[in-house]
Amino acid sequence: MEVRARAPGKIILSGEHAVVHGSTAVAAAIDLHTYVSFRLHAPSDNDDGLIELELKDFGLAFSWSSQRLRELFSELGSWSPRSCSTECLKVITSLVEELSFPEAKIGLSSGVSAFLYLYTSIVGFRPGKVRVTSELPLASGLGSSASFCVSVSAALLALSGAVYSDNQQNGWLVMRENELELVNKWAFEGEKIIHGKPSGIDNTVSTFGSMIMFRLGELTRLKSSGPLRMLITNTKVGRNTKALVAGVSERAQRHPDAMAAVFTAVDSISKELSAVIESFALDDVSITAKEEKLEELMEMNQGLLQCMGVSHTSIETVLRTTLRYKLASKLTGAGGGGCVLTLLPTLLSSTIVDKVITELEVCGFQCLKAEVGGKGLEICFN
Numbered sequence: 001m002e003v004r005a006r007a008p009g010k011i012i013l014s015g016e017h018a019v020v021h022g023s024t025a026v027a028a029a030i031d032l033h034t035y036v037s038f039r040l041h042a043p044s045d046n047d048d049g050l051i052e053l054e055l056k057d058f059g060l061a062f063s064w065s066s067q068r069l070r071e072l073f074s075e076l077g078s079w080s081p082r083s084c085s086t087e088c089l090k091v092i093t094s095l096v097e098e099l100s101f102p103e104a105k106i107g108l109s110s111g112v113s114a115f116l117y118l119y120t121s122i123v124g125f126r127p128g129k130v131r132v133t134s135e136l137p138l139a140s141g142l143g144s145s146a147s148f149c150v151s152v153s154a155a156l157l158a159l160s161g162a163v164y165s166d167n168q169q170n171g172w173l174v175m176r177e178n179e180l181e182l183v184n185k186w187a188f189e190g191e192k193i194i195h196g197k198p199s200g201i202d203n204t205v206s207t208f209g210s211m212i213m214f215r216l217g218e219l220t221r222l223k224s225s226g227p228l229r230m231l232i233t234n235t236k237v238g239r240n241t242k243a244l245v246a247g248v249s250e251r252a253q254r255h256p257d258a259m260a261a262v263f264t265a266v267d268s269i270s271k272e273l274s275a276v277i278e279s280f281a282l283d284d285v286s287i288t289a290k291e292e293k294l295e296e297l298m299e300m301n302q303g304l305l306q307c308m309g310v311s312h313t314s315i316e317t318v319l320r321t322t323l324r325y326k327l328a329s330k331l332t333g334a335g336g337g338g339c340v341l342t343l344l345p346t347l348l349s350s351t352i353v354d355k356v357i358t359e360l361e362v363c364g365f366q367c368l369k370a371e372v373g374g375k376g377l378e379i380c381f382n
């Protein structure tokens with residue numbers, strides 16, 4: 001039997017980085033996904049007993065002898081989430097160092113490490129094959145690492161029997177709440193291998209979907225009936241979330257009082273932004289006033305992200321360009337390049353939107369239009 005899983009990427013409307021330090025943040029799922037398929041090899045199917053990973057978008061395939069992995073890892077597969085020990089991480093790092101990645105794709109090594117941890121922890125050493133494809137740009141702030149960890153964890157758990165397999169039902173299914181929680185916990189362990197010190201917001205919004213307010217591991221789903229249009233601009237400047245998160249923590253150690261004040265300000269911005277979003281209603285006559293509040297809050301958050309040291313000249317170029325059209329923008333995700341969000345007010349004409357997009361694309365950026373606040377993780381058994 002084969003199982004497929006798909007998990008969305010995300011945007012962060014407010015609170016990235018500060019959320020790692022205990023502030024509230026607001027995030028929403030977007031309709032760009034990572035897709036994972038997983039099947040266990042029948043014993044006769046594969047004499048070598050291989051555990052295989054294919055990263056189709058990159059034309060890369062890796063395999064490990066399950067016998068060798070069994071000898072290297074002491075822990076047997078089990079469904080209860082646990083952190084990767086230092087010894088286990090050493091074994092994984094040396095296994096990944098043996099692989100050859102093209103220079104430009106070396107960043108994938110942390111994803112492969114997370115995969116090895118999740119597979120050996122959840123499935124154990126039973127041979128099988130996992131295939132991955134993604135619609136998300138990697139390392140760009142749209143949560144590619146989290147949607148990878150969520151979809152891999154879900155597929156592995158689904159075929160290992162840890163979650164129910166309603167294989168009579170056709171098409172994509174949403175798991176039960178307690179199963180989503182189990183997937184989310186495993187995905188967080190994968191994110192820890194990729195990010196170092198994640199807050200958990202990315203894997204949580206990828207698992208549960210919708211628009212959420214998140215603080216210290218707790219999520220609150222936001223109820224909003226109004227539209228929220230966002231333009232996403234990918235500066236195509238590559239960066240690495242782990243290094244950016246570490247950089248903010250170092251700044252916080254150098255200037256504890258000033259940075260505590262920055263994180264407190266972000267917390268207030270996220271709470272106010274959530275309240276404005278929840279006040280949206282269908283055919284809202286005061287929509288423009290509410291959107292103006294959102295724009296101001298986004299600009300304030302961007303200013304504080306600059307204080308944290310995670311903006312970038314490419315991000316500043318997007319901000320200047322959109323400001324010429326009186327549109328507010330902020331970076332989304334870890335910053336340092338990557339993606340920028342621009343609020344597209346309800347009454348903004350499509351002609352203006354097209355003009356902004358053209359101007360941004362002339363700068364070499366890529367504009368994406370994505371549905372915001374949609375479904376989270378889904379699985380499919382046929």
Ligand SMILES: Nc1ncnc2c1ncn2[C@@H]1O[C@H](COP(=O)(O)OP(=O)(O)OP(=O)(O)O)[C@@H](O)[C@H]1O
Pocket residue numbers: 034055107108109110111112132133134137138139140141142143144145146148194195202239240241242332333334335
């Ligand atoms: N489809 C994938 N296949 C393999 N590895 C992946 C995949 N998607 C993400 N990764 C891993 O995640 C890394 C990118 O994670 P990173 O957290 O730096 O960026 P992001 O998640 O896209 O952005 P952000 O965390 O700011 O939202 C990649 O370098 C790779 O190791």
Ligand SMILES: C[C@@](O)(CCO)CC(=O)[O-]
Pocket residue numbers: 012015016017018019020141143195197198199200201202241245332333334
């Ligand atoms: C930068 C960060 O706040 C968001 C990355 O999308 C890191 C995290 O919360 O794990």
Ligand SMILES: [Mg+2]
Pocket residue numbers: 143144145146195202241
């Ligand atoms: Mg990430």
